[in-house]
Amino acid sequence: MSCPRRRSRSPGVPGTCSSSISPGTSPATTRRVSGCRCCSWTPARSAPPSSTSPSRTRTRSCTASSTRSSPPSSCSDATRVRVAVVPAAPSYPIERLTLENGLRVVLAPDRRAAVVGVAVYYDVGMRSEPEGRTGFAHLFEHLMFQGSANVEKMAHMRHVQSAGGTVNGSTRRDYTNYFEILPSNALELALFLEADRMRSPRITEENLANQISVVKEEIRVNVLNQPYGGFPWLSLPPVLFDTFPNAHNGYGDFADLDSATVADAAAFFDRYYAPGNAVLCLCGDLPVQPTAELAERYFGSIPARPTPPPPFAGEPDLTSERRKSTVDSLARAPAVAMGWRIPDPVGDLDSYLPYVVLAEILSEGDASRLEQRLVRRDRAALQQSAYLGLFGDPFDSRDPVTMTVQVTHPRQVAVDSVLKAVDEELDRLATEGLEDGELRRVNARMATQLLREADSVDGRTLQFAAYELVHGRAELLGEMPGRLAGVTADSVAAAAATLRPERRAVLELVAGGGK
Known part of the structure; x- marks a missing residue:
């Protein structure tokens, strides 16, 4: 369950084949990490049809999908030296079509390099899992790499890699x-492969048993035998949330995984892997009209099926602080994670964005509030981080979303002193507001990071698809730097004022490892 687009905040995320996060360290700030470890398997042989690419002839122009955020024009030379300028967002062309079976297709041409990205996002995740089948969404992800009607087991990856791509x-x-990133002359190959497994994956007793074993080994490596494994992304939700979709172990309990059947997998596929429950995003060196015709050719004949309603995610807010502790026998330093419910990122984006800025102000960079207070001044923390979403991506989840402050601290420092320092910094932000230049500096850094991530074909492909599926608007990718730049200092202070002790869940990790 890795984060393919943005920062991976939590060690031991399912599906990560090589994490850049060392045990016991703060979550990495690198936003794109590798995905499922199934990609390291050796593919078998199978021959797909010819994979010629569509013509490179340019087609009709597309409408711009973003607004621009421009720096002020009336600054003195002296002011320009010290003012952090928010870079202007580029205009990303986007076109859409919806096939008769309900599949939504996003086309984002960029002819600068002979590379294309193909991504299929299905509207099913951990929150869709039924009780008694924890970890099933991730297990089924593995099954989708086990072959399909016209592609042998593991051959999907071999074909993409043989074409010079990644999957x-x-x-x-x-x-x-x-998703696949490959040379543009292999676009048709990727469409064939994705359509074939959307139509008919090979769900067999052998494949299911094999992948249950693989997923269980993943859990052993990434969680059970890893310092800070699953902290806090697996262990904080049960403290903060009450409902099963939000609180359960999305990696999966071994008993639930072992009890999964082929009938379960077939029913899961029929319910959630319908064309109308997916977004196909095609980005890069592609002519729009011929590519749209290819999408219709390969995906249009897949039968339509009813799309499921979204899982019930209603969750009451906390009215008194909740606390829980857990012992990590492998951890060498204790840690604490605090989590708060924050506004709906889809239904109330304007109220949500100040929390995105607040997290940056609290923890990003040497000048951040928590770094200065906890690490440098008080020596009460070894590392600190503040982030939105259990996986550290503020824009890839629906309500309810968590804001987390995570601190690893020396053994001699009491947890309550860490909590007190965090509360004081939040109170100071709420009452005194932001310092001069603080908001400009943070906005410039966020915009630069967002634009850097979107500069590559793979980054744009994944982000367009996620914004389209979760928010219904791929255009938000281009708009987000400007939207964040519009967040005011007062709204950030107001957001800080809502993060009260009585609204939070606290998870204390007691270190049991050697000193």
């Missing part, structure tokens, strides 16, 4: 994705 997949709270 991966991941499972998140609200979606499961599969």
Whole structure:
């Protein structure tokens, strides 16, 4: 269950084949990490049809999908030296079509390099799992790499790699994705492969048993035998949330995984892997009209099926602080995670964005509030981080979303002193507001990071698909730097004022490892 697009905040995320996060360290700030470890398997042989690409002839122009955020024009030379300028967002052309079977297709041409990205995002994730089948969304992600009607087991990856491309997949709270980045002359190959497994994956007793074993080994490696494994992304939700979709173990209990049947997998596929429950995003060196025709050719004949309603995610807010502790026998330093419910990122984006900025102000960079207070001044923390979403991506989940403050601290420092320092910094932000230049600096850094991520074909492919599936608007990718730049200092202070002790869940990790 890796984060393919943005920062991976939590060690031990399912599906990560090589994490950049060392045990016991703060979550990495690198936003794109590798996905499911199934991609390291050796593919078998199978021959797909010819994979010629559509013509490179340019087609009709597309409408711009973003607004621009421009720096002020009336600044003195002296002011320009010290003012952090928010870079202007580029205009990303987007066109859409919806096939008769309900599949939504997003086309984002960019002819600068002979590379294309193909991503299929299914509207099913950890929150869709029924009780008694925890971890099933991630397990099914693995099954989708076990062959399909016209592709042998593991051959999907071999064909993409033989064409000079990369392939991966991941499972998140609200979606499961599969994607390829390859030379543009292999576009048709990727469409054939994705359509074949959308139509008829090979769900067999042998494949299911094999992948149950693989997933269980993943859990052993990434969680059970890893310092801070699953902290806090697996262990904080049961403290903060009450309902099964939000609180359960999305990696899966071994008993639930062992009890999964082929009938379960077939029913899961029929319910959630319908064309109308997916988004196909095609980005890069592609002519729009011929590519749209290819999408229709390969995906249009897949039968339509009813799309399921979204899982019930209603969750009451906390009115008194909740606390829980857990012992990690492998951890060498204790840690604490605090989580708060924050506004709906889809239904109330304007109220949500100040929390995105607040997390950056609290923890990003040497000048951040918590870094200065906890690490440098008080020496009460070894590492600190603040982030939105269990996986550290503020824009890839639906309500309810968590804001987390995570601190690893020396053994001699009491948890309550860490909590007190965090509360004081939030109170100071709420009452005194932001310092001069603080908001400009943070906005410039966020915009630069967002634009850097979107500069590559793979980054745009995955982000367009996620924004389209979760928010219904791929255009938000281009608009987001400007939207964040419009967040005011007062709204950030107001957001800080809502993060009260009585509204939070606290998870204390007691270190049991050697000193």
